[in-house]
Amino acid sequence: MPVVKDIFIALSNNKFMNESAKRMGPALGANKVVAGVDIDSTIETVEKLNMKGISCTLDNLGEFVTSRQEALEAQQNIVEIMRRNYNANIDAHVSIKLTQLGLNIDREFAYQNTREILLKAHEYGNTFVNIDAEKFEDLVGITEIIDRLKGEFKNVGTVIQAYLYDSMNIMEKYSDVRLRLVKGAYKEASHIAYQTKEEIDQNYIKLIERRLLTAKAFTSIATHDHNIINHVKQFVKDNNIDRNSFEFQMLFGFRTDYAYQIASEGYNFCMYVPFGQDWFGYFMRRLAERPQNINLMLLDIFNKKNKGKIAFGATLLAGVSILIVGGISLLKKK
Ligand SMILES: Cc1cc2nc3c(=O)[nH]c(=O)nc-3n(C[C@H](O)[C@H](O)[C@H](O)COP(=O)(O)OP(=O)(O)OC[C@H]3O[C@@H](n4cnc5c(N)ncnc54)[C@H](O)[C@@H]3O)c2cc1C
Numbered sequence: 001m002p003v004v005k006d007i008f009i010a011l012s013n014n015k016f017m018n019e020s021a022k023r024m025g026p027a028l029g030a031n032k033v034v035a036g037v038d039i040d041s042t043i044e045t046v047e048k049l050n051m052k053g054i055s056c057t058l059d060n061l062g063e064f065v066t067s068r069q070e071a072l073e074a075q076q077n078i079v080e081i082m083r084r085n086y087n088a089n090i091d092a093h094v095s096i097k098l099t100q101l102g103l104n105i106d107r108e109f110a111y112q113n114t115r116e117i118l119l120k121a122h123e124y125g126n127t128f129v130n131i132d133a134e135k136f137e138d139l140v141g142i143t144e145i146i147d148r149l150k151g152e153f154k155n156v157g158t159v160i161q162a163y164l165y166d167s168m169n170i171m172e173k174y175s176d177v178r179l180r181l182v183k184g185a186y187k188e189a190s191h192i193a194y195q196t197k198e199e200i201d202q203n204y205i206k207l208i209e210r211r212l213l214t215a216k217a218f219t220s221i222a223t224h225d226h227n228i229i230n231h232v233k234q235f236v237k238d239n240n241i242d243r244n245s246f247e248f249q250m251l252f253g254f255r256t257d258y259a260y261q262i263a264s265e266g267y268n269f270c271m272y273v274p275f276g277q278d279w280f281g282y283f284m285r286r287l288a289e290r291p292q293n294i295n296l297m298l299l300d301i302f303n304k305k306n307k308g309k310i311a312f313g314a315t316l317l318a319g320v321s322i323l324i325v326g327g328i329s330l331l332k333k334k
Contacts, residue, residue: 008288009187015064017280033253033286034061035273039084042275045252046085046092053263054271056092057130057249058085061276062100068109071102075113077276079120086124093128094121095272103141111145118153126155128178133159135186136193143170150177157217161185162204163193171207180220180249181207185285201228208232212241220270222249229262243267251286 011017035045035058046056060077062070078094085092094117101113114131121127131146133139142158149156157178160171164184171179183200184193194200205228211219212235221232229248236243247268250259263269274282 005288006187008284011280011284013281033251033274033283034279035252035275037275037277039081039275042081042273043084043088043090045273046090047088049271049273050091052260054259054269055247056090056271056273057095058092059095059097059132059272059274059282060100061274061278061282062097063278063281065100065102066105068102068105071100071105071109071113074100075117078117081275082117082121082124082127085127092273093130095130095132097132097134098142098145099134099138103138103145107141107144110141111148114145114149115152118149118156121155122153128155128157129153130178130180131156131158133161133182133184136164136188146174146177150174159222160207161193162207163188163200165193167203167207168210171211174217175214176216178218178220179211179215180222181211182222183225185289187288201225204228205231209235212236212246213239215245219246220249221246222272224250224255224258226258233267254286 036042042058046058049056058081060074060081062074065071065074078096082094096114096117098110098114101117102110118129121129131142134142146156146158157180158174159180159182160167160174161182161184164170171181181204183204194203204223208219208221208228208231212232221228223229232246232248235241236246243266247270248259248262249270249272252271252273259269259271
């Protein structure tokens with residue numbers, strides 16, 4: 001349902017909704033997919049996942065960073081979670097977003113902020129730092145910063161979005177860099193990106209196969225799609241690909257039992273664990289990917305413990321979303 005996807009993507013980009021939701025704290029079921037609002041609860045989550053043989057990549061949530069002060073605060077949060085991970089001796093690294101570090105304020109400033117994170121990562125056990133892929137409009141800036149950093153640091157990697165027509169070329173350019181391969185989470189125009197699930201899946205498989213056969217660096221295959229995961233398992237078996245050259249990744253809170261199952265089969269597995277107050281944009285993008293995730297909202301709204309202001313705000317937001325989704329379904333049936 002592309003229209004539903006567009007609505008959730010539009011909500012994810014709505015600054016007012018993001019700001020209001022931030023004040024409210026994780027609601028609408030977002031608490032199921034956000035590990036915690038603070039570092040302590042996030043570390044507890046990581047410890048539990050580590051016990052299941054699952055490593056973690058931690059995402060300090062944050063959208064609409066428009067001032068240097070906000071970007072510096074984000075940088076400090078990221079450094080602090082790396083320090084706490086190191087002290088707690090847990091198996092976790094960070095995933096960062098360059099827009100949160102000031103990419104759209106001043107590219108040089110964002111570069112310096114990111115470099116500072118990498119210097120600290122070196123201090124805290126030379127932990128890995130992943131630079132997430134964002135909207136296409138940010139790709140040039142992100143690529144420029146990665147190209148500068150990869151000359152200086154070995155512990156930096158990034159993400160390839162299979163929906164981009166140019167994804168194979170971008171991936172080939174980073175054959176010696178650790179990469180996460182994803183389908184792509186944003187809404188991109190048809191002159192830039194594939195639009196149908198079939199085309200995206202097809203290109204995703206092409207990228208995965210090429211990467212696993214040729215890369216000189218580690219690969220993360222980040223998907224909840226059992227068809228893709230089964231295909232990869234068979235492909236690595238048929239081609240004698242070392243299981244230690246890659247891992248599977250999923251987002252915290254989705255298909256958890258399936259994640260445990262894959263880890264228990266002896267595959268490397270890493271969970272992407274978001275934490276912090278700024279949950280709305282992240283959560284709306286998850287609903288855009290899979291409108292069935294609205295179940296998370298409904299379960300939360302009908303939870304008796306949710307009373308008062310949070311429940312009111314949550315119900316209001318959920319009501320708006322459900323009405324939109326319901327309305328569109330009805331229109332489509334007519
Ligand atoms: C670890 C991780 C990191 C990511 N990082 C980025 C990034 O940096 N930049 C970016 O643009 N995007 C990122 N993404 C998002 C990604 O691009 C996709 O938007 C997202 O993963 C949805 O696509 P999918 O591969 O899971 O499969 P989909 O095409 O969404 O789903 C395929 C099928 O899998 C099954 N399925 C999926 N989810 C569920 C579920 N919850 N329960 C039951 N069945 C399910 C269904 O049968 C569905 O039809 C990341 C995703 C992950 C997992």
